[in-house]
Amino acid sequence: MNTLSVKSTNDFSQLKVKDVVTENFHAVELFEKLGIDFCCNGNRPLQEALKEKQISNNKFLEELNKVNQSISSESQRYSEWDLNFLTQYIVNNHHAYVKKAIPEITAHLMKVNHAHGKKYSYIAEVQNTFALVAEEMMSHMMKEERILFPIIKYLTESQRFNEKPKTGGYGTIKNPIRQMEAEHVSAGSAMEKIRALTNNYTLPADACTTFQVTYKELDEFEKDLHKHVHLENNILFPRAIELEENLMNENK
Numbered sequence: 052m053n054t055l056s057v058k059s060t061n062d063f064s065q066l067k068v069k070d071v072v073t074e075n076f077h078a079v080e081l082f083e084k085l086g087i088d089f090c091c092n093g094n095r096p097l098q099e100a101l102k103e104k105q106i107s108n109n110k111f112l113e114e115l116n117k118v119n120q121s122i123s124s125e126s127q128r129y130s131e132w133d134l135n136f137l138t139q140y141i142v143n144n145h146h147a148y149v150k151k152a153i154p155e156i157t158a159h160l161m162k163v164n165h166a167h168g169k170k171y172s173y174i175a176e177v178q179n180t181f182a183l184v185a186e187e188m189m190s191h192m193m194k195e196e197r198i199l200f201p202i203i204k205y206l207t208e209s210q211r212f213n214e215k216p217k218t219g220g221y222g223t224i225k226n227p228i229r230q231m232e233a234e235h236v237s238a239g240s241a242m243e244k245i246r247a248l249t250n251n252y253t254l255p256a257d258a259c260t261t262f263q264v265t266y267k268e269l270d271e272f273e274k275d276l277h278k279h280v281h282l283e284n285n286i287l288f289p290r291a292i293e294l295e296e297n298l299m300n301e302n303k
């Protein structure tokens with residue numbers, strides 16, 4: 052676990068982007084505002100990301116303080132939550148949202164393409180790219196719910212009974228996690244492509260209501276994906292790996 056704290060250090064040189072978000076989940080909104088990718092590029096040094104956006108350390112700390120003032124106590128607890136509670140939270144909130152949003156966005160994109168596709172040819176590419184994201188995400192969430200999250204549950208049970216976990220066909224938990232992380236990158240890149248195709252969700256002047264709603268939905272979908280991936284990549288996965296390592300070392 053990284054013990055460095057953004058609040059307690061002015062030496063940014065050792066901090067990664069993800070450290071800031073792990074310490075304070077509300078920093079997600081700040082990074083989104085600054086255009087810094089905290090999700091797929093969370094391992095990047097903070098200093099480098101700030102420099103690229105021409106943001107001084109002081110300015111960043113000032114903005115972060117504003118965020119800190121608006122933190123709710125609940126959001127800080129993700130790092131302390133029981134791992135099974137965290138997986139349930141992800142399934143009940145993020146997975147449920149994705150499952151509900153996909154058919155709605157798909158239907159709206161079909162409608163927009165049908166009505167405006169001739170004039171705005173990029174809509175067809177947005178539709179195709181989102182269809183890929185939808186397919187990948189449905190299979191990805193199924194793998195998490197049926198394979199990875201049950202392995203995490205098994206590890207917490209082993210901890211409860213002070214037993215050495217048996218390794219299954221997956222070897223160590225790092226293997227399925229690596230696969231899930233690769234799929235996160237793929238979904239994140241596809242949503243980034245949609246953002247670029249739509250020029251950052253800039254609506255044409257003659258956009259109808261469905262067009263407007265669809266852009267809002269896609270924007271919301273990407274933001275939810277970022278939070279979802281952050282909870283897994285930066286909190287759930289490292290804690291599960293640490294738990295497995297501890298159980299293997301303690302029960303040699």
Ligand SMILES: [Fe+2]
Pocket residue numbers: 191195231235280283
């Ligand atoms: Fe995931």
